[in-house]
Amino acid sequence: MKLMLTCREVTRLVSQGLDRDLGFGERVALRVHFAVCRGCGTFNRQMNFLRDAVKRLGDAEHSPES
Amino acid sequence: MKVPDEFRLRVEQQRNYLLRYARLQLRDRDLAEDVVQDTLLAALGGEASFAGRSNLRTWLTGILKHKIIDAIRRARRDSAVSLDAQDDAADVQELFDGRGHWADRPRSWDHPEAALEQAQFFAVLETCLAQLPVNTARAFMMREHMGLETEDICKELGITPTNCWVMLYRARMALRLCLEGRWFGAQEPPRR
Numbered sequence: 097m098k099l100m101l102t103c104r105e106v107t108r109l110v111s112q113g114l115d116r117d118l119g120f121g122e123r124v125a126l127r128v129h130f131a132v133c134r135g136c137g138t139f140n141r142q143m144n145f146l147r148d149a150v151k152r153l154g155d156a157e158h159s160p161e162s
Numbered sequence: 163m164k165v166p167d168e169f170r171l172r173v174e175q176q177r178n179y180l181l182r183y184a185r186l187q188l189r190d191r192d193l194a195e196d197v198v199q200d201t202l203l204a205a206l207g208g209e210a211s212f213a214g215r216s217n218l219r220t221w222l223t224g225i226l227k228h229k230i231i232d233a234i235r236r237a238r239r240d241s242a243v244s245l246d247a248q249d250d251a252a253d254v255q256e257l258f259d260g261r262g263h264w265a266d267r268p269r270s271w272d273h274p275e276a277a278l279e280q281a282q283f284f285a286v287l288e289t290c291l292a293q294l295p296v297n298t299a300r301a302f303m304m305r306e307h308m309g310l311e312t313e314d315i316c317k318e319l320g321i322t323p324t325n326c327w328v329m330l331y332r333a334r335m336a337l338r339l340c341l342e343g344r345w346f347g348a349q350e351p352p353r354r
Binding site: 102103104105107108111112114115116134135136138139141142143145146147148149150151152153154 | 179182183186223254257258261262263264267268269270271274277278283284287288302303305306307309312323326327330331334335337338341
């Protein structure tokens, strides 16, 4: 795992991090990148939000039938 | 065994909800009708196993999930799942410049936690999900809504883990853009 990732590679890794356990090197590379790139940090938060939102989709309180 | 009318009525009242859920997940109207019908039949035959549980909808949704996975498994036997598209498809590519930097740097979304309280937001999310290619949507919903592990999704869809990650990645990239355009974009989200 190289230490400097492009933003594009970061988005791919952030997504995979939601689907599998990332390796130590991958986690370090992400942290290094987030430290210098605000855009990717924002992207990471948006991905976590998306996961939350989809999980709640169809919960009783949002459904018209309830 | 005769099903008491009151229970039958309560189960029937959930039909629309279950249909919406199944359509979202399967993206096929007829298939959705079938699995919901199966679910209702199974439910009416299984009142005893519902007894004592507080939430009928949750119980029915649990049955429905199994029926949906069965349906996806059956559909896969009929025809191999086609990968909707590849990693370097144009829609992802155009987000980045030639050196892999953001063409348009992501900006923070305003009040995401408030969105989660609003029914309109979830309607927008459903619209965005409906725009995904069928198999991408199925894989994404199995992962994020049903909470299946990637390994199991690969197995059900008959694809490799790498293809699975690619599909999930593309789903997330597309949904992010869609939500940004339809909800977190220029105008202030409606408040109550």
